[in-house]
Amino acid sequence: MKNLTRADISNAIYEKIGLSKTDSSKMLEQIFDIMTDALKKEEAVKIVSFCNFYVKHKKTRVGRNPKTNEEHTITPRKVISFKFSKNLKDEIEKNG
Structure with missing residues (x-):
């Protein structure tokens, strides 16, 4: 099984959208920065038809x-x- 890396995603943006490789990489980094900033503020990141990222609080435990x-x-x-x-x-289940 192959891993999909930042470079792979950036290259796919370059190929599918036609942005330069530099602009594709910058755009991807901006997306990750926006998501990270939202999570730092404990805001959920909801990407419709894909996924949700959210911060959970774990309590003290033994x-x-x-x-x-x-x-x-x-x-x-x-x-x-x-x-x-x-x-x-x-x-995923349909194609798996």
């Missing part, structure tokens, strides 16, 4: 070292979650 079975406290934190849209799930 964790356990699997080797020693020793308990320790895991501090509260924020995590980024990702949810596929139903349309994308259906499309």
